[in-house]
Amino acid sequence: xxxxxxxxxxxxxxxxxxxxxxxxxxxxxxxxxxxxxxxxxxxxxxxxxxxxxxxxxxxxxxxxxxxxxxxxxxxxxxxxxxxxxxxxxxxxxxxxxxxxxxxxxxxxxxxxxxxxxxxxxxxxxxxxxxxxxxxxxxxxxxxxxxxxxxxxxxxxxxxxxxxxxxxxxxxxxxxxxxxxxxxxxxxxxxxxxxxxxxxxxxxxxxxxxxxxxxxxxxxxxxxxxxxxxxxx
Amino acid sequence: xxxxxxxxxxxxxxxxxxxxxxxxxxxxxxxxxxxxxxxxxx
Numbered sequence: 001x002x003x004x005x006x007x008x009x010x011x012x013x014x015x016x017x018x019x020x021x022x023x024x025x026x027x028x029x030x031x032x033x034x035x036x037x038x039x040x041x042x043x044x045x046x047x048x049x050x051x052x053x054x055x056x057x058x059x060x061x062x063x064x065x066x067x068x069x070x071x072x073x074x075x076x077x078x079x080x081x082x083x084x085x086x087x088x089x090x091x092x093x094x095x096x097x098x099x100x101x102x103x104x105x106x107x108x109x110x111x112x113x114x115x116x117x118x119x120x121x122x123x124x125x126x127x128x129x130x131x132x133x134x135x136x137x138x139x140x141x142x143x144x145x146x147x148x149x150x151x152x153x154x155x156x157x158x159x160x161x162x163x164x165x166x167x168x169x170x171x172x173x174x175x176x177x178x179x180x181x182x183x184x185x186x187x188x189x190x191x192x193x194x195x196x197x198x199x200x201x202x203x204x205x206x207x208x209x210x211x212x213x214x215x216x217x218x219x220x221x222x223x224x225x226x227x228x229x230x231x232x
Numbered sequence: 233x234x235x236x237x238x239x240x241x242x243x244x245x246x247x248x249x250x251x252x253x254x255x256x257x258x259x260x261x262x263x264x265x266x267x268x269x270x271x272x273x274x
Contacts, residue, residue: 027244038240042247049251088258092251099247103240197255205262211269 008203015196022189030182039103046096048191052198053089054156057125060086061153064146072142074210079142081206083128083149085198090122113162114170121159124152138213 026044033040060082067075097115098108109115128148135141163170179187 023248027248039243041244045248045251085258088254092254095254096247096251099243099250103243197259201259201262204266208262208266208269211266211273 008200011196012200015193015198015200017193018189019193019197022186022191022193025182025189026186030186031180036104039100042096042100044186044190046093046100047187048194049089049096050093051191052194053086053093054160055195056082056086056089056198056202057121057149057153057156060149064149064153067142067146072139072146074206076138076142076145077210077213078202078206079146079149080132080209081202081204083125083145084205085202087122087125087129089198090118090125094118094122112168112170113166114159114168117155117159117162121152121155124148124155128152 022044026041030041030044032038033043060079063075063079063082067079094115097118101110102108128145131148132141132145135144
């Protein structure tokens with residue numbers, strides 16, 4: 001077992017442990033929220049998902065810049081992993097938010113600026129993934145999907161600040177100062193736990209993209225690196 | 233009904249269960265695909 005492999009799994013298991021303990025605190029120990037009651041416990045999974053789900057697109061944007069200025073290769077594989085997991089997290093965030101909205105707002109969905117901009121963000125990341133399937137040339141696919149990722153990321157600040165810019169249905173930023181101790185601890189454990197688990201799965205998805213890339217190139221008739229060396 | 237939260241734990245379990253099932257399923261599928269790719273490389 002290589003040290004990188006071991007560290008990756010230790011991080012994933014640590015994340016799972018932190019998340020399990022945070023979930024126990026959020027579901028069984030923390031008191032019901034003052035206004036929402038037990039429904040407020042959805043926030044212990046929704047807030048970490050939303051914050052990690054908005055942070056990962058920022059990481060994807062940085063990787064996209066790296067893919068453009070450096071030799072695409074592994075940067076492009078990392079980009080594929082980061083974009084795909086970002087899409088998953090945004091979808092999870094929308095599912096959690098919609099389920100929370102039903103008992104509190106009375107509807108599963110409203111075209112509120114926060115919800116609308118989040119849906120556009122998910123659609124734009126699905127667009128990046130779709131773009132990757134349409135372009136056959138690996139180098140062009142890498143550069144186009146990097147540019148598309150940067151464009152898609154431009155929506156993240158709009159999602160984040162939408163509750164401040166347009167004061168509508170979705171509540172404004174919630175500070176942690178008014179939280180009961182157990183509530184704050186549950187949020188912290190779930191946030192770090194989810195962040196570690198996401199790091200684990202992005203790493204694995206990026207490695208999968210890297211392992212399958214040469215085969216895809218070969219299928220397209222592109223010369224393998226070893227052929228280039230043999231041919232001088 | 234203004235100000236009244238309708239429903240209780242069923243929404244909590246639905247939100248946690250659905251979203252974490254999505255994440256868990258993705259992790260499992262990615263791990264299986266990765267293992268298969270690694271086996272094909274060796």
